[in-house]
Amino acid sequence: xxxxxxxxxxxxxxxxxxxALLWGGSALSGSDVLRVLAGGGPPEARTIVFGxxxxxxxxxxxVGASLALAGAALQALLSNPLADPFLLGISGGGAxxxxxxxxxxxxxxxxxxxxxALAGAALxxxxVWWLARGPLxxxxxxxxLAGVAVNAATSxxxxxxxxxxxxxxxxxxxxxxxxxxxxxxxxxxxWLVPYILLPAALLLHHGRDxxxxxxxxxxxxxxxxxxxxxxxxxFLAAAMLCAGAVAFAGVIGFVGLVTPHIxxxxxxxxxxxxxxxxALAGAALxxxxxxxxxRALAPVELPVGVVxxxxxxxxxxxxxxxxx
Amino acid sequence: xxxxxxxxxxxxxxxxxxxxxxxxxxGRPGLRDQTGAIVPSGPATRIISLAPDVTELAFAVGAGxxxxxxxATADYPPQASHLRRVDPxxxxxxxxxxxxxxxxxxxxxxxxxxxxxxxxxxxxCCTDVTSFARLAEACRLVAAVVGCEPRGTQLxxxxxxxxxxxxxxxxxxxxxxxxxxxxxxxxxxxxxxxFHDDLLLRAGLANVAPGSGGRYPxxxxxxxxxxxxxxxxxxxxxxxxxxxxxxxxxxxGSRLRARALRTIWLPADAANRxxxxxxxxxxxxxxxxxxxx
Numbered sequence: 001x002x003x004x005x006x007x008x009x010x011x012x013x014x015x016x017x018x019x020a021l022l023w024g025g026s027a028l029s030g031s032d033v034l035r036v037l038a039g040g041g042p043p044e045a046r047t048i049v050f051g052x053x054x055x056x057x058x059x060x061x062x063v064g065a066s067l068a069l070a071g072a073a074l075q076a077l078l079s080n081p082l083a084d085p086f087l088l089g090i091s092g093g094g095a096x097x098x099x100x101x102x103x104x105x106x107x108x109x110x111x112x113x114x115x116x117a118l119a120g121a122a123l124x125x126x127x128v129w130w131l132a133r134g135p136l137x138x139x140x141x142x143x144x145l146a147g148v149a150v151n152a153a154t155s156x157x158x159x160x161x162x163x164x165x166x167x168x169x170x171x172x173x174x175x176x177x178x179x180x181x182x183x184x185x186x187x188x189x190x191w192l193v194p195y196i197l198l199p200a201a202l203l204l205h206h207g208r209d210x211x212x213x214x215x216x217x218x219x220x221x222x223x224x225x226x227x228x229x230x231x232x233x234x235f236l237a238a239a240m241l242c243a244g245a246v247a248f249a250g251v252i253g254f255v256g257l258v259t260p261h262i263x264x265x266x267x268x269x270x271x272x273x274x275x276x277x278x279a280l281a282g283a284a285l286x287x288x289x290x291x292x293x294x295r296a297l298a299p300v301e302l303p304v305g306v307v308x309x310x311x312x313x314x315x316x317x318x319x320x321x322x323x324x
Numbered sequence: 325x326x327x328x329x330x331x332x333x334x335x336x337x338x339x340x341x342x343x344x345x346x347x348x349x350x351g352r353p354g355l356r357d358q359t360g361a362i363v364p365s366g367p368a369t370r371i372i373s374l375a376p377d378v379t380e381l382a383f384a385v386g387a388g389x390x391x392x393x394x395x396a397t398a399d400y401p402p403q404a405s406h407l408r409r410v411d412p413x414x415x416x417x418x419x420x421x422x423x424x425x426x427x428x429x430x431x432x433x434x435x436x437x438x439x440x441x442x443x444x445x446x447x448x449c450c451t452d453v454t455s456f457a458r459l460a461e462a463c464r465l466v467a468a469v470v471g472c473e474p475r476g477t478q479l480x481x482x483x484x485x486x487x488x489x490x491x492x493x494x495x496x497x498x499x500x501x502x503x504x505x506x507x508x509x510x511x512x513x514x515x516x517x518x519f520h521d522d523l524l525l526r527a528g529l530a531n532v533a534p535g536s537g538g539r540y541p542x543x544x545x546x547x548x549x550x551x552x553x554x555x556x557x558x559x560x561x562x563x564x565x566x567x568x569x570x571x572x573x574x575x576x577g578s579r580l581r582a583r584a585l586r587t588i589w590l591p592a593d594a595a596n597r598x599x600x601x602x603x604x605x606x607x608x609x610x611x612x613x614x615x616x617x
Contacts (some may be wrong), residue, residue, distance in 0.1 A: 044419050300411075
């Protein structure tokens, strides 16, 4: 059963990538894309496939995997099914800094927007960690509460920035808040890959520890888990993944929340099993979401976050009903 | 009569010279556009415009025949309506049309899109018109990148002369406190530093909008009740008329209703697009002011 589900997951991922490559835009037909992939086609078609579509697909894969992996890890760490990068204010911090940078930076400094997002997410993470500190270290409940407070603050910053943004900057600032892969480029992918590799590897490495933590801190400690270290590492690694995702694609909701739930329903509760599968499922969902966002009302592009919610939530509801 | 003929002949020679200068594709020098970015040198035989104002500029400097596509909103001059349509947010479609020059503007185009287009190797010239002086500069810039410098210089001089004449006419009018209303609900106005601010200034009006809050800040509707405010200048389009009608029935619209606050409606496209027809909007504004009771 699980092996079949694994095969289905990989097939869904490959199918989503192929569909996005062949039908991801209105300028080239599927046969044009195949001609380019075979080494033919005019230069502009090659630019579209290799300069626009492929980087966009790879960025969507990376962002989707990062968000889902971070969500799965945070839900396991905090034993809270609602925990995700948004609830903890991490995405909000990145988005607030991004919108500020989009509105304030001169046009030639546009390349600094992702750096600002990373700094904003890091600041939000630090604030959540600092606010959640108690006599016995940061507790899951305090972390959620601190996240809600930081989220409210970052939302206020974003709204203030949007209210004061000049009209040429407004589309860019709105794109940050709604999520978009329109700015995907080879350079963005090259920046993001090394940035997410370490935290992703760290989370996968701690999969077993997260499973033991779910049985209780004391029993986990008795079985050799350094609870404080694992908690700190997992939280920071998840925050880094979210920061990278927000920096290059803006805020994309539901992937980090829904995907881990779907994976737990299909593959069981063990974080060791769920984490890698959540990454794959998140990647597939995001690529598919971006494809629908581009094609549903083409040439108008919908916010990716809206589509990922529309795609993910009904699937989640069906699985939830079946399992109950 | 002789004088008129001589003048006509001179004009004819000038137009011929401009036509020859703009007759065909030419290599353009590498120039800096109004956002400070370098426009790579090269021919301009397949030009894509991403906004109505730069479409009008391209036609005005004599490069209309080399435009291969423009957005659906580009409807002036009438020939622009026959151009192939391109979505200014769809980079794939822009690339597929193989442009050797893309004309963009900060008044409507997403600057991240412009940055991506440049990163893909497209030659992009972006205008940033914030005043009539910058409009004249944009005329010369666009003309230079499409290889029609003489026409650009001539157009800039013509626009400059018209603006100067209108300024002289408005100098005799009383200076009044005004706002340029970009939207009624919520109340969004043009702040100092925008081309709309310069429009008010040249027509002898003092823009009372705050300098903070971006180029087009959102104001408290109570601003319309301030007795110091004397004139509101508004683009004449259906949505603005509807908003105005709704506002008249509210408390915030009481001064408008009582005509204590004068409303001047301007031709919307001319007033909203920072292109050559902005001077027509200025002429309409000055004329409306001259007819003040």
